[in-house]
Amino acid sequence: xxDSDSPANPALTALAAAGFPLDTLSEEQVVVLGSxxxxxxxxxxxxKTRLDELEPEVQAHTNIAGGALF
Numbered sequence: 001x002x003d004s005d006s007p008a009n010p011a012l013t014a015l016a017a018a019g020f021p022l023d024t025l026s027e028e029q030v031v032v033l034g035s036x037x038x039x040x041x042x043x044x045x046x047x048k049t050r051l052d053e054l055e056p057e058v059q060a061h062t063n064i065a066g067g068a069l070f
Contacts, residue, residue, distance in 0.1 A: 009034045011033060011034050011035070011036045011041050012030065012033065012034045014041055014045060015033055015041070015044070015045070018045045018048055018049070019048065019052070020033070020048065
């Protein structure tokens, strides 16, 4: 088992805590996410947090535009 896909991997632990659905991703995707640098991890979690804050607005666009924008 690669260290980047270990359950004790700090990057994967942080992503799971931030609400990333790791169990729905392929093994290859999990390996990539598990190998993120601390800076990449911080950026990804920050982007998800900001997008989640706008979720009702994004959902409205999805409903209105049929998902064409997102």
